[in-house]
Amino acid sequence: MKNYKFYNIVILIFLTFILNGCTETYPLITNRFEDVLIVEANITNELKKQEIKLTKSAKFEDEGYLPESGAEVFITNDAGHQYNFSEDAGKYVSTIEFQAVPNTKYQLHINTKDGRSFASSPETLTTITPMQSVVAAIEQKDDKNGVGIRINSFDPTSTSTYYRFEFEETYKVVAPKWLPTKLEWNNGSPTFEPNSPVTKTCYGSKKSLELLLLNTNNLKEDRVDYLIRFISDQDYIITHRYSILVRQYVESLAAYNYYNTLNKTASSGGTIVSPTQPGLLLGNLKAVNSDSKIAGYFDVCSVSTERIYFNYEDLFPGKFPPPYYTDCTQFCYAKEPNNPIPCTHCCHYAEDLPYGKIRYFSGDGTSSVTTYWVDAPCGDCTTIASNIKPTFWVDN
Numbered sequence: 001m002k003n004y005k006f007y008n009i010v011i012l013i014f015l016t017f018i019l020n021g022c023t024e025t026y027p028l029i030t031n032r033f034e035d036v037l038i039v040e041a042n043i044t045n046e047l048k049k050q051e052i053k054l055t056k057s058a059k060f061e062d063e064g065y066l067p068e069s070g071a072e073v074f075i076t077n078d079a080g081h082q083y084n085f086s087e088d089a090g091k092y093v094s095t096i097e098f099q100a101v102p103n104t105k106y107q108l109h110i111n112t113k114d115g116r117s118f119a120s121s122p123e124t125l126t127t128i129t130p131m132q133s134v135v136a137a138i139e140q141k142d143d144k145n146g147v148g149i150r151i152n153s154f155d156p157t158s159t160s161t162y163y164r165f166e167f168e169e170t171y172k173v174v175a176p177k178w179l180p181t182k183l184e185w186n187n188g189s190p191t192f193e194p195n196s197p198v199t200k201t202c203y204g205s206k207k208s209l210e211l212l213l214l215n216t217n218n219l220k221e222d223r224v225d226y227l228i229r230f231i232s233d234q235d236y237i238i239t240h241r242y243s244i245l246v247r248q249y250v251e252s253l254a255a256y257n258y259y260n261t262l263n264k265t266a267s268s269g270g271t272i273v274s275p276t277q278p279g280l281l282l283g284n285l286k287a288v289n290s291d292s293k294i295a296g297y298f299d300v301c302s303v304s305t306e307r308i309y310f311n312y313e314d315l316f317p318g319k320f321p322p323p324y325y326t327d328c329t330q331f332c333y334a335k336e337p338n339n340p341i342p343c344t345h346c347c348h349y350a351e352d353l354p355y356g357k358i359r360y361f362s363g364d365g366t367s368s369v370t371t372y373w374v375d376a377p378c379g380d381c382t383t384i385a386s387n388i389k390p391t392f393w394v395d396n
Helices: 007-017 253-267
Strands: 036-044 050-057 072-077 082-088 091-094 104-111 116-120 131-141 144-154 162-174 182-186 189-194 201-207 212-215 224-231 241-251 285-289 291-311 360-363 368-373
Touching: 007 224, 036 104, 036 116, 082 360, 104 291, 131 224, 131 291, 144 241, 144 291, 162 253, 212 224, 212 253, 241 253, 253 285, 253 291, 285 291
Parallel strands: 036 291
Antiparallel strands: 036 050, 050 091, 072 082, 072 104, 082 091, 104 116, 116 285, 131 144, 144 224, 162 201, 162 212, 162 241, 182 189, 182 360, 241 291, 360 368
């Protein structure tokens, strides 16, 4: 799943630059367009192959975004090292693993294939402040009961101050009406077939889509107690087993201000023209040989990660689990429409049942005509999630 969060917010700000002053309804056809290079670069203290995304600004009528291909991308530091990046599947990946270290200045360099050159200001790694814990507990939010997931951390030196958070959640999905047999249509006729077990248990996954920011300046201590996720106790994603991977980034003041401005622009009402941001938001990147425009930020920040798991029973022992993703009431079609039989739990197969009207069929697999009918997600979890178990997943 691609992450369009950063790109979409930057594009919104770029559009305010182009369209500033428009007060009438604007047709969604671009009459005026300027090419802007958009950079998403986040270098951390993790020892890994670092990644950088380069994209081009898009017109309204374009579908999706276009990657900036064929560029030369590298990072230098004041210790004389150069880290080269190669293009790989729409992004640029460092050719070797490396990590940002304290008291060293890093600078991003980009040379595009059309001759434009860009560079960032030198940036240093922020304070390394590991998370102390990620805790899931029952709590209320906006008068709703649910599970609050909180991050706790503390910097006794009070030099962290500015934080950004991300999360990726994964949850087990079990089709509640899965049966070992199902009804298939073969050449226009229904037949009972063995049901594949891989359609019973799946795993859903979602990423945070907002810029989650925290500033501890107004607190007595540089202490984090941040509610990163609240899940209603009626949300099916916690019915069985749930996991969340949390990332805490310590940002510089300049980076925090940049992301905070992006947030304010994105939440200013969803209009093309932002009343609070009339121009292109400037980061720490600029052209070095022309007046070409560039958007984005070269972020050098420390990161701390932690994953936790919990089962529904862990937090709500003895309670009924949340309702499923969709209504899974069993239903049927009677063979004689004018003389329907009771079908609270089962029914007789109707020969004139329109093919394709119900996407999933389940039955008892016997010679009788007793058949249960349910909507597709109720008997086949692959309609809403993946049946591939994540490599990191740990069961009870």
